[in-house]
Amino acid sequence: MYTDCVMDHFNNPRNMGEVEGYNAEGTVGNAKCGDIMRMTMRIEDGVVKDVMFKTFGCGAAVATSSIATEMVKGKTVEEALALTNKAVVEALEGLPPQKMHCSVLAEEAIKAAIASYREKTPDLT
Protein backbone atom coordinates (compact mmCIF):
# COMPACT_ATOMS: atom_id res chain seq x y z
CA MET A 1 0.00 0.00 0.00
CA TYR A 2 2.98 2.33 0.51
CA THR A 3 5.24 3.56 -2.31
CA ASP A 4 8.91 2.57 -2.37
CA CYS A 5 9.76 6.14 -1.44
CA VAL A 6 7.56 5.98 1.70
CA MET A 7 9.13 2.66 2.68
CA ASP A 8 12.61 4.05 2.08
CA HIS A 9 11.94 6.95 4.46
CA PHE A 10 10.39 4.60 7.00
CA ASN A 11 13.33 2.19 6.84
CA ASN A 12 15.99 4.91 6.83
CA PRO A 13 14.46 7.95 8.47
CA ARG A 14 16.39 11.16 7.78
CA ASN A 15 17.07 13.65 10.55
CA MET A 16 15.50 11.58 13.31
CA GLY A 17 16.10 12.86 16.83
CA GLU A 18 16.37 16.23 18.49
CA VAL A 19 18.53 19.19 17.38
CA GLU A 20 21.05 19.99 20.07
CA GLY A 21 20.53 23.50 21.36
CA TYR A 22 17.39 23.96 19.26
CA ASN A 23 15.71 27.36 19.24
CA ALA A 24 12.47 26.27 17.57
CA GLU A 25 10.16 23.47 18.63
CA GLY A 26 6.72 22.39 17.46
CA THR A 27 4.61 19.42 18.55
CA VAL A 28 1.35 18.63 16.76
CA GLY A 29 -1.24 15.84 16.79
CA ASN A 30 -2.34 13.85 19.81
CA ALA A 31 -1.92 10.35 21.14
CA LYS A 32 -5.67 9.76 21.02
CA CYS A 33 -5.60 9.96 17.22
CA GLY A 34 -2.44 7.90 17.07
CA ASP A 35 -0.13 10.56 15.61
CA ILE A 36 2.24 12.94 17.34
CA MET A 37 4.98 14.79 15.48
CA ARG A 38 7.66 16.86 17.14
CA MET A 39 10.06 19.00 15.11
CA THR A 40 13.06 20.82 16.55
CA MET A 41 15.10 23.35 14.58
CA ARG A 42 18.07 25.63 14.88
CA ILE A 43 17.26 28.80 13.01
CA GLU A 44 20.08 31.28 12.31
CA ASP A 45 19.90 34.44 10.19
CA GLY A 46 16.44 33.51 8.99
CA VAL A 47 17.62 30.11 7.73
CA VAL A 48 16.67 26.64 8.99
CA LYS A 49 20.24 25.48 9.67
CA ASP A 50 19.21 22.19 11.23
CA VAL A 51 15.95 20.32 11.74
CA MET A 52 15.10 16.96 13.29
CA PHE A 53 11.90 15.06 14.05
CA LYS A 54 10.48 12.55 16.49
CA THR A 55 7.23 10.85 15.56
CA PHE A 56 4.75 8.55 17.24
CA GLY A 57 2.58 7.25 14.44
CA CYS A 58 2.15 4.96 11.47
CA GLY A 59 4.55 4.37 8.58
CA ALA A 60 3.16 7.34 6.67
CA ALA A 61 3.58 9.64 9.67
CA VAL A 62 7.24 8.65 10.00
CA ALA A 63 7.90 9.01 6.27
CA THR A 64 6.20 12.42 5.97
CA SER A 65 8.18 13.73 8.98
CA SER A 66 11.40 12.43 7.51
CA ILE A 67 10.95 13.87 4.04
CA ALA A 68 9.61 17.18 5.39
CA THR A 69 12.83 17.73 7.36
CA GLU A 70 14.81 17.17 4.15
CA MET A 71 12.61 19.63 2.29
CA VAL A 72 13.11 22.52 4.73
CA LYS A 73 16.69 21.98 5.83
CA GLY A 74 18.87 24.86 4.60
CA LYS A 75 15.84 26.81 3.42
CA THR A 76 14.87 30.27 4.62
CA VAL A 77 12.11 30.52 7.20
CA GLU A 78 9.81 31.96 4.52
CA GLU A 79 10.55 29.05 2.19
CA ALA A 80 9.95 26.57 5.01
CA LEU A 81 6.62 28.21 5.80
CA ALA A 82 5.61 27.85 2.16
CA LEU A 83 5.93 24.03 2.29
CA THR A 84 2.53 22.47 1.68
CA ASN A 85 1.27 19.01 2.56
CA LYS A 86 0.66 18.52 -1.16
CA ALA A 87 4.35 19.03 -1.90
CA VAL A 88 5.22 16.49 0.82
CA VAL A 89 2.84 13.92 -0.69
CA GLU A 90 4.25 14.52 -4.17
CA ALA A 91 7.80 14.10 -2.91
CA LEU A 92 6.78 10.74 -1.41
CA GLU A 93 5.27 9.72 -4.77
CA GLY A 94 1.83 9.54 -3.17
CA LEU A 95 0.11 8.38 0.02
CA PRO A 96 -2.97 6.17 0.50
CA PRO A 97 -6.11 8.38 0.84
CA GLN A 98 -6.64 7.55 4.52
CA LYS A 99 -3.06 8.66 5.27
CA MET A 100 -3.26 12.14 3.78
CA HIS A 101 -3.73 13.64 7.24
CA CYS A 102 -0.14 12.60 8.05
CA SER A 103 1.18 15.02 5.44
CA VAL A 104 -0.97 17.79 6.93
CA LEU A 105 0.61 17.02 10.30
CA ALA A 106 4.11 17.43 8.83
CA GLU A 107 3.21 20.84 7.40
CA GLU A 108 1.67 21.86 10.74
CA ALA A 109 4.70 20.68 12.72
CA ILE A 110 7.04 22.87 10.67
CA LYS A 111 4.72 25.87 10.99
CA ALA A 112 4.39 25.27 14.75
CA ALA A 113 8.17 25.10 15.19
CA ILE A 114 8.71 28.34 13.31
CA ALA A 115 5.87 30.03 15.23
CA SER A 116 7.53 29.06 18.54
CA TYR A 117 10.78 30.57 17.34
CA ARG A 118 9.08 33.82 16.33
CA GLU A 119 7.31 34.03 19.66
CA LYS A 120 10.57 33.71 21.59
CA THR A 121 12.64 35.94 19.34
CA PRO A 122 10.31 38.51 17.78
CA ASP A 123 13.07 40.97 16.92
CA LEU A 124 15.07 38.53 14.89
CA THR A 125 12.44 37.47 12.42
Add this chain to the structure above:
Amino acid sequence: MFVYCDNAATTPICKPALDAMLPWLETGYGNASGFYKKAREAKKALEGARRTAASCLGVAPEALYFTSGGTESDNWALKGACEAGGHIAVSAVEHHAVLHTAQYLKKRGHPLSVVPVDGDGLIHAETLVKALRPDTAIVSVIYANNEIGTVQPVAGLARAVKEYSKKILFHTDAIQAAGHIPLDISKDIDMLSLSAHKFGGPKGVGALYIKADVKLPPLLHGGGHERGKRSTTENVAGAAGLAAALDYMCQNRDNFARRTASLRDKLVEGILSAVPYSSLTGSREYRLPGNASFVFAAVEGESLVLQLDLMGVAASSGSACSSAALDPSHVLLAIGLPHEKAHGSLRLTVGHENTEEEIDYVIQSVKTAVERCRNMSPLWDAKKGEPLHVH
Protein backbone atom coordinates in the same frame (compact mmCIF):
# COMPACT_ATOMS: atom_id res chain seq x y z
CA MET B 1 14.66 -15.54 8.35
CA PHE B 2 10.94 -15.37 7.69
CA VAL B 3 8.51 -16.19 10.49
CA TYR B 4 4.80 -16.28 9.87
CA CYS B 5 2.93 -15.10 12.97
CA ASP B 6 -0.37 -14.02 11.45
CA ASN B 7 -2.33 -17.26 11.53
CA ALA B 8 -5.49 -15.45 12.65
CA ALA B 9 -5.42 -13.55 9.34
CA THR B 10 -4.99 -16.70 7.33
CA THR B 11 -3.18 -20.02 7.55
CA PRO B 12 -0.90 -21.82 5.11
CA ILE B 13 -2.84 -24.50 3.27
CA CYS B 14 -2.21 -27.94 4.76
CA LYS B 15 -1.10 -30.88 2.62
CA PRO B 16 -4.27 -32.97 3.12
CA ALA B 17 -6.41 -30.01 1.96
CA LEU B 18 -4.28 -29.41 -1.11
CA ASP B 19 -4.31 -33.10 -2.02
CA ALA B 20 -8.08 -33.26 -1.56
CA MET B 21 -8.63 -30.24 -3.81
CA LEU B 22 -6.35 -30.93 -6.75
CA PRO B 23 -8.43 -33.64 -8.50
CA TRP B 24 -11.43 -31.27 -8.60
CA LEU B 25 -9.34 -28.48 -10.09
CA GLU B 26 -7.67 -30.70 -12.68
CA THR B 27 -9.86 -33.35 -14.25
CA GLY B 28 -12.89 -33.31 -11.96
CA TYR B 29 -14.36 -30.09 -13.28
CA GLY B 30 -17.91 -31.38 -13.73
CA ASN B 31 -20.82 -29.25 -12.56
CA ALA B 32 -22.16 -31.04 -9.49
CA SER B 33 -25.74 -30.39 -10.63
CA GLY B 34 -25.40 -32.32 -13.89
CA PHE B 35 -26.54 -35.88 -14.71
CA TYR B 36 -23.49 -37.38 -16.42
CA LYS B 37 -20.69 -39.29 -14.74
CA LYS B 38 -18.32 -36.32 -14.34
CA ALA B 39 -21.09 -34.38 -12.65
CA ARG B 40 -22.09 -37.27 -10.41
CA GLU B 41 -18.49 -37.70 -9.29
CA ALA B 42 -18.31 -34.03 -8.37
CA LYS B 43 -21.60 -34.29 -6.49
CA LYS B 44 -20.34 -37.34 -4.64
CA ALA B 45 -17.19 -35.47 -3.59
CA LEU B 46 -19.26 -32.49 -2.46
CA GLU B 47 -21.56 -34.62 -0.31
CA GLY B 48 -18.59 -36.56 1.03
CA ALA B 49 -16.98 -33.29 2.06
CA ARG B 50 -20.22 -32.23 3.75
CA ARG B 51 -20.39 -35.49 5.72
CA THR B 52 -16.75 -35.25 6.79
CA ALA B 53 -17.06 -31.62 7.91
CA ALA B 54 -20.36 -32.30 9.69
CA SER B 55 -18.88 -35.28 11.49
CA CYS B 56 -15.95 -33.14 12.72
CA LEU B 57 -18.44 -30.63 14.10
CA GLY B 58 -20.81 -33.27 15.47
CA VAL B 59 -23.78 -31.98 13.47
CA ALA B 60 -26.07 -33.49 10.83
CA PRO B 61 -24.67 -33.17 7.27
CA GLU B 62 -28.02 -31.74 6.10
CA ALA B 63 -27.52 -28.83 8.51
CA LEU B 64 -24.26 -27.72 6.92
CA TYR B 65 -24.28 -25.33 3.97
CA PHE B 66 -21.16 -24.38 2.05
CA THR B 67 -20.65 -20.66 1.46
CA SER B 68 -17.94 -18.44 0.00
CA GLY B 69 -16.41 -17.80 3.42
CA GLY B 70 -16.93 -16.53 6.94
CA THR B 71 -18.20 -13.10 5.91
CA GLU B 72 -20.94 -14.56 3.74
CA SER B 73 -21.96 -16.97 6.49
CA ASP B 74 -22.24 -14.12 9.01
CA ASN B 75 -24.17 -11.94 6.54
CA TRP B 76 -26.54 -14.76 5.72
CA ALA B 77 -27.24 -15.57 9.37
CA LEU B 78 -27.98 -12.00 10.41
CA LYS B 79 -29.82 -10.79 7.32
CA GLY B 80 -31.84 -13.99 7.11
CA ALA B 81 -32.76 -14.07 10.79
CA CYS B 82 -34.27 -10.62 10.86
CA GLU B 83 -35.86 -10.58 7.43
CA ALA B 84 -39.28 -10.33 9.09
CA GLY B 85 -38.08 -7.47 11.31
CA GLY B 86 -36.96 -7.39 14.90
CA HIS B 87 -34.24 -6.32 17.26
CA ILE B 88 -30.62 -7.49 16.99
CA ALA B 89 -28.15 -7.98 19.85
CA VAL B 90 -24.44 -8.52 19.20
CA SER B 91 -21.41 -8.40 21.45
CA ALA B 92 -19.05 -5.43 21.43
CA VAL B 93 -16.19 -7.66 20.29
CA GLU B 94 -17.69 -9.05 17.09
CA HIS B 95 -15.68 -9.23 13.89
CA HIS B 96 -16.60 -6.56 11.33
CA ALA B 97 -18.41 -9.23 9.30
CA VAL B 98 -21.05 -9.31 12.07
CA LEU B 99 -20.73 -5.78 13.45
CA HIS B 100 -20.93 -3.98 10.12
CA THR B 101 -23.77 -6.24 8.96
CA ALA B 102 -25.66 -5.44 12.17
CA GLN B 103 -25.00 -1.72 11.68
CA TYR B 104 -26.26 -1.99 8.11
CA LEU B 105 -29.43 -3.68 9.37
CA LYS B 106 -29.82 -0.94 11.97
CA LYS B 107 -29.86 1.61 9.14
CA ARG B 108 -32.60 -0.51 7.55
CA GLY B 109 -34.72 -0.05 10.65
CA HIS B 110 -33.74 -2.89 12.98
CA PRO B 111 -33.01 -1.73 16.53
CA LEU B 112 -29.49 -2.82 17.54
CA SER B 113 -27.97 -3.44 20.96
CA VAL B 114 -24.20 -3.83 21.31
CA VAL B 115 -23.55 -5.83 24.47
CA PRO B 116 -20.50 -4.73 26.51
CA VAL B 117 -17.73 -7.10 27.62
CA ASP B 118 -15.45 -7.15 30.66
CA GLY B 119 -11.75 -6.25 30.71
CA ASP B 120 -10.80 -9.70 29.41
CA GLY B 121 -13.26 -9.39 26.56
CA LEU B 122 -15.73 -11.86 28.10
CA ILE B 123 -19.49 -11.48 27.72
CA HIS B 124 -21.55 -12.22 30.81
CA ALA B 125 -24.88 -13.98 30.46
CA GLU B 126 -26.68 -11.52 32.74
CA THR B 127 -25.42 -8.55 30.68
CA LEU B 128 -26.51 -10.26 27.48
CA VAL B 129 -29.97 -11.09 28.80
CA LYS B 130 -30.43 -7.48 29.93
CA ALA B 131 -30.09 -6.41 26.29
CA LEU B 132 -32.84 -8.78 25.10
CA ARG B 133 -36.35 -7.55 24.24
CA PRO B 134 -39.64 -9.20 23.37
CA ASP B 135 -38.99 -8.36 19.70
CA THR B 136 -35.38 -9.63 19.59
CA ALA B 137 -34.92 -11.68 16.42
CA ILE B 138 -31.27 -12.69 16.69
CA VAL B 139 -28.33 -12.68 19.05
CA SER B 140 -24.83 -13.05 17.64
CA VAL B 141 -21.77 -13.72 19.78
CA ILE B 142 -18.28 -14.41 18.46
CA TYR B 143 -17.02 -17.81 19.66
CA ALA B 144 -13.40 -16.68 19.95
CA ASN B 145 -12.20 -13.18 19.22
CA ASN B 146 -9.91 -12.57 16.27
CA GLU B 147 -7.84 -9.83 17.90
CA ILE B 148 -7.39 -10.77 21.53
CA GLY B 149 -8.26 -14.46 21.31
CA THR B 150 -10.82 -14.49 24.13
CA VAL B 151 -13.02 -17.60 23.99
CA GLN B 152 -16.63 -16.97 25.06
CA PRO B 153 -18.78 -19.33 27.12
CA VAL B 154 -20.96 -19.70 24.04
CA ALA B 155 -23.13 -22.66 25.10
CA GLY B 156 -23.99 -20.92 28.38
CA LEU B 157 -24.81 -17.67 26.63
CA ALA B 158 -27.02 -19.48 24.13
CA ARG B 159 -28.84 -21.24 26.98
CA ALA B 160 -29.45 -17.94 28.76
CA VAL B 161 -30.90 -16.45 25.56
CA LYS B 162 -33.21 -19.46 25.06
CA GLU B 163 -34.33 -19.29 28.68
CA TYR B 164 -35.37 -15.70 28.00
CA SER B 165 -37.19 -16.67 24.81
CA LYS B 166 -37.18 -19.74 22.57
CA LYS B 167 -38.12 -17.52 19.63
CA ILE B 168 -34.77 -15.72 19.51
CA LEU B 169 -32.21 -17.20 17.12
CA PHE B 170 -28.68 -17.61 18.44
CA HIS B 171 -25.78 -17.33 16.00
CA THR B 172 -22.09 -17.66 16.72
CA ASP B 173 -19.19 -16.61 14.51
CA ALA B 174 -16.78 -19.50 15.13
CA ILE B 175 -14.37 -18.49 12.39
CA GLN B 176 -11.33 -18.23 14.67
CA ALA B 177 -12.35 -21.16 16.82
CA ALA B 178 -13.26 -23.91 14.34
CA GLY B 179 -10.54 -26.52 13.97
CA HIS B 180 -8.51 -25.04 16.83
CA ILE B 181 -10.64 -25.74 19.88
CA PRO B 182 -13.52 -28.20 20.42
CA LEU B 183 -16.81 -26.51 19.54
CA ASP B 184 -19.73 -27.05 21.85
CA ILE B 185 -22.59 -26.89 19.34
CA SER B 186 -25.41 -27.35 21.81
CA LYS B 187 -29.10 -27.50 20.89
CA ASP B 188 -29.39 -23.85 21.89
CA ILE B 189 -27.09 -22.79 19.06
CA ASP B 190 -29.11 -22.19 15.90
CA MET B 191 -26.39 -21.09 13.52
CA LEU B 192 -22.60 -21.18 13.39
CA SER B 193 -20.20 -19.66 10.84
CA LEU B 194 -16.81 -20.99 9.86
CA SER B 195 -14.17 -20.31 7.23
CA ALA B 196 -11.75 -22.84 5.71
CA HIS B 197 -8.64 -20.66 5.35
CA LYS B 198 -8.45 -20.07 9.10
CA PHE B 199 -7.65 -23.75 9.72
CA GLY B 200 -5.41 -24.79 6.85
CA GLY B 201 -8.05 -24.87 4.12
CA PRO B 202 -8.37 -22.74 1.00
CA LYS B 203 -9.63 -19.14 0.82
CA GLY B 204 -13.05 -18.50 -0.69
CA VAL B 205 -14.96 -21.28 1.06
CA GLY B 206 -16.74 -21.43 4.38
CA ALA B 207 -19.86 -22.92 5.86
CA LEU B 208 -22.93 -22.01 7.82
CA TYR B 209 -24.45 -24.55 10.17
CA ILE B 210 -28.21 -24.06 10.34
CA LYS B 211 -30.06 -26.20 12.87
CA ALA B 212 -32.74 -28.38 11.27
CA ASP B 213 -35.76 -26.52 12.66
CA VAL B 214 -34.50 -23.05 11.74
CA LYS B 215 -36.12 -21.59 8.65
CA LEU B 216 -33.53 -19.23 7.23
CA PRO B 217 -34.35 -17.58 3.89
CA PRO B 218 -31.60 -17.74 1.26
CA LEU B 219 -29.15 -14.91 0.73
CA LEU B 220 -28.43 -15.94 -2.87
CA HIS B 221 -31.28 -16.86 -5.21
CA GLY B 222 -30.81 -18.69 -8.48
CA GLY B 223 -30.49 -22.28 -9.58
CA GLY B 224 -31.48 -23.78 -6.25
CA HIS B 225 -28.16 -25.26 -5.17
CA GLU B 226 -27.52 -26.37 -1.59
CA ARG B 227 -31.11 -27.63 -1.35
CA GLY B 228 -32.49 -24.28 -2.45
CA LYS B 229 -30.74 -22.40 0.33
CA ARG B 230 -27.70 -21.06 -1.45
CA SER B 231 -27.60 -20.81 -5.21
CA THR B 232 -24.39 -20.78 -7.23
CA THR B 233 -22.48 -23.60 -8.88
CA GLU B 234 -20.92 -25.63 -6.09
CA ASN B 235 -17.24 -25.07 -5.28
CA VAL B 236 -16.37 -28.76 -5.11
CA ALA B 237 -12.61 -28.27 -4.75
CA GLY B 238 -13.20 -25.69 -2.04
CA ALA B 239 -15.59 -27.94 -0.12
CA ALA B 240 -13.16 -30.85 -0.41
CA GLY B 241 -10.35 -28.62 0.88
CA LEU B 242 -12.45 -27.34 3.77
CA ALA B 243 -13.44 -30.84 4.84
CA ALA B 244 -9.93 -32.27 4.55
CA ALA B 245 -8.43 -29.38 6.53
CA LEU B 246 -11.08 -29.56 9.25
CA ASP B 247 -10.67 -33.32 9.48
CA TYR B 248 -6.88 -32.99 9.71
CA MET B 249 -7.20 -30.38 12.47
CA CYS B 250 -9.81 -32.35 14.38
CA GLN B 251 -7.82 -35.59 14.20
CA ASN B 252 -4.74 -33.81 15.55
CA ARG B 253 -6.41 -31.13 17.60
CA ASP B 254 -5.20 -32.05 21.07
CA ASN B 255 -1.67 -32.43 19.84
CA PHE B 256 -1.72 -29.22 17.78
CA ALA B 257 -3.47 -27.19 20.47
CA ARG B 258 -1.01 -28.31 23.14
CA ARG B 259 1.95 -27.51 20.91
CA THR B 260 0.54 -24.17 19.76
CA ALA B 261 -0.39 -23.11 23.30
CA SER B 262 3.10 -23.94 24.54
CA LEU B 263 4.67 -21.81 21.76
CA ARG B 264 2.21 -19.04 22.57
CA ASP B 265 3.06 -19.15 26.29
CA LYS B 266 6.76 -18.97 25.49
CA LEU B 267 6.07 -15.98 23.24
CA VAL B 268 3.92 -14.19 25.83
CA GLU B 269 6.34 -14.71 28.70
CA GLY B 270 9.32 -13.87 26.49
CA ILE B 271 7.87 -10.58 25.27
CA LEU B 272 6.47 -9.45 28.61
CA SER B 273 9.84 -9.99 30.26
CA ALA B 274 11.98 -8.60 27.40
CA VAL B 275 9.95 -5.46 26.73
CA PRO B 276 9.25 -2.96 29.51
CA TYR B 277 5.85 -1.25 29.57
CA SER B 278 4.20 -4.08 27.67
CA SER B 279 1.01 -5.90 28.56
CA LEU B 280 -1.06 -8.80 27.32
CA THR B 281 -4.59 -8.08 26.10
CA GLY B 282 -7.45 -10.55 26.54
CA SER B 283 -8.03 -13.38 28.97
CA ARG B 284 -5.16 -15.59 30.07
CA GLU B 285 -7.47 -18.46 30.92
CA TYR B 286 -10.10 -18.37 28.18
CA ARG B 287 -7.83 -17.91 25.21
CA LEU B 288 -7.26 -19.39 21.76
CA PRO B 289 -4.13 -21.56 21.75
CA GLY B 290 -2.38 -19.48 19.08
CA ASN B 291 -3.19 -15.92 20.12
CA ALA B 292 -0.66 -13.59 21.75
CA SER B 293 -1.81 -9.96 21.69
CA PHE B 294 -0.12 -7.04 23.35
CA VAL B 295 -0.06 -3.31 23.83
CA PHE B 296 3.19 -1.37 24.14
CA ALA B 297 3.37 2.10 25.64
CA ALA B 298 4.60 5.01 23.46
CA VAL B 299 4.55 2.88 20.29
CA GLU B 300 2.16 2.94 17.35
CA GLY B 301 1.09 -0.48 16.10
CA GLU B 302 1.39 -0.04 12.36
CA SER B 303 4.97 1.20 12.66
CA LEU B 304 5.71 -1.79 14.84
CA VAL B 305 4.29 -4.16 12.21
CA LEU B 306 6.41 -2.47 9.50
CA GLN B 307 9.54 -2.73 11.68
CA LEU B 308 8.83 -6.43 12.25
CA ASP B 309 8.34 -6.89 8.51
CA LEU B 310 11.86 -5.52 7.98
CA MET B 311 13.09 -8.34 10.20
CA GLY B 312 11.00 -10.95 8.38
CA VAL B 313 8.23 -11.33 10.95
CA ALA B 314 4.65 -11.24 9.63
CA ALA B 315 2.33 -9.82 12.31
CA SER B 316 -0.64 -7.47 12.57
CA SER B 317 -2.02 -4.67 14.68
CA GLY B 318 -5.42 -3.35 15.66
CA SER B 319 -4.06 0.16 15.65
CA ALA B 320 -6.09 0.73 12.48
CA CYS B 321 -4.39 4.03 11.91
CA SER B 322 -5.62 3.15 8.45
CA SER B 323 -9.26 3.57 9.39
CA ALA B 324 -10.81 6.77 8.12
CA ALA B 325 -12.00 7.68 11.60
CA LEU B 326 -8.50 7.19 13.05
CA ASP B 327 -10.07 5.03 15.71
CA PRO B 328 -8.17 2.04 16.97
CA SER B 329 -9.83 -1.36 17.05
CA HIS B 330 -13.32 -1.45 18.56
CA VAL B 331 -12.30 -4.62 20.39
CA LEU B 332 -9.46 -2.93 22.27
CA LEU B 333 -11.73 -0.01 23.14
CA ALA B 334 -14.45 -2.44 24.28
CA ILE B 335 -12.10 -4.06 26.82
CA GLY B 336 -11.54 -0.61 28.27
CA LEU B 337 -8.21 0.45 26.80
CA PRO B 338 -7.88 4.19 26.24
CA HIS B 339 -7.27 5.27 22.63
CA GLU B 340 -3.60 6.07 23.18
CA LYS B 341 -2.88 2.60 24.52
CA ALA B 342 -4.98 0.83 21.91
CA HIS B 343 -2.90 2.42 19.14
CA GLY B 344 0.12 0.47 20.39
CA SER B 345 -1.32 -2.97 19.79
CA LEU B 346 0.37 -5.98 18.26
CA ARG B 347 -1.18 -9.34 17.44
CA LEU B 348 1.04 -12.37 16.98
CA THR B 349 -0.85 -15.55 16.13
CA VAL B 350 1.18 -18.73 16.04
CA GLY B 351 0.32 -22.10 14.54
CA HIS B 352 1.44 -25.67 15.09
CA GLU B 353 3.96 -25.26 12.26
CA ASN B 354 5.99 -22.61 14.11
CA THR B 355 9.15 -23.75 15.91
CA GLU B 356 10.75 -22.89 19.26
CA GLU B 357 13.63 -21.32 17.36
CA GLU B 358 11.22 -19.09 15.46
CA ILE B 359 9.59 -17.99 18.71
CA ASP B 360 13.01 -17.02 20.11
CA TYR B 361 13.63 -15.00 16.96
CA VAL B 362 10.23 -13.30 17.21
CA ILE B 363 10.82 -12.33 20.85
CA GLN B 364 14.16 -10.72 19.91
CA SER B 365 12.61 -9.05 16.87
CA VAL B 366 9.73 -7.58 18.88
CA LYS B 367 12.20 -6.27 21.46
CA THR B 368 14.28 -4.59 18.71
CA ALA B 369 11.23 -3.28 16.84
CA VAL B 370 9.73 -1.73 19.98
CA GLU B 371 13.10 -0.14 20.82
CA ARG B 372 13.35 1.34 17.32
CA CYS B 373 9.83 2.74 17.51
CA ARG B 374 10.41 4.13 21.00
CA ASN B 375 13.71 5.68 19.95
CA MET B 376 11.70 7.58 17.36
CA SER B 377 8.76 8.37 19.63
CA PRO B 378 8.24 11.80 21.21
CA LEU B 379 6.26 9.98 23.91
CA TRP B 380 9.26 7.99 25.13
CA ASP B 381 11.95 9.24 27.48
CA ALA B 382 15.06 7.49 26.14
CA LYS B 383 17.23 8.60 29.06
CA LYS B 384 14.92 7.22 31.73
CA GLY B 385 13.63 4.37 29.59
CA GLU B 386 10.00 5.09 30.34
CA PRO B 387 7.00 6.69 28.67
CA LEU B 388 6.86 10.49 28.93
CA HIS B 389 3.11 10.57 29.31
CA VAL B 390 1.80 7.62 31.20
CA HIS B 391 -1.93 7.67 30.61
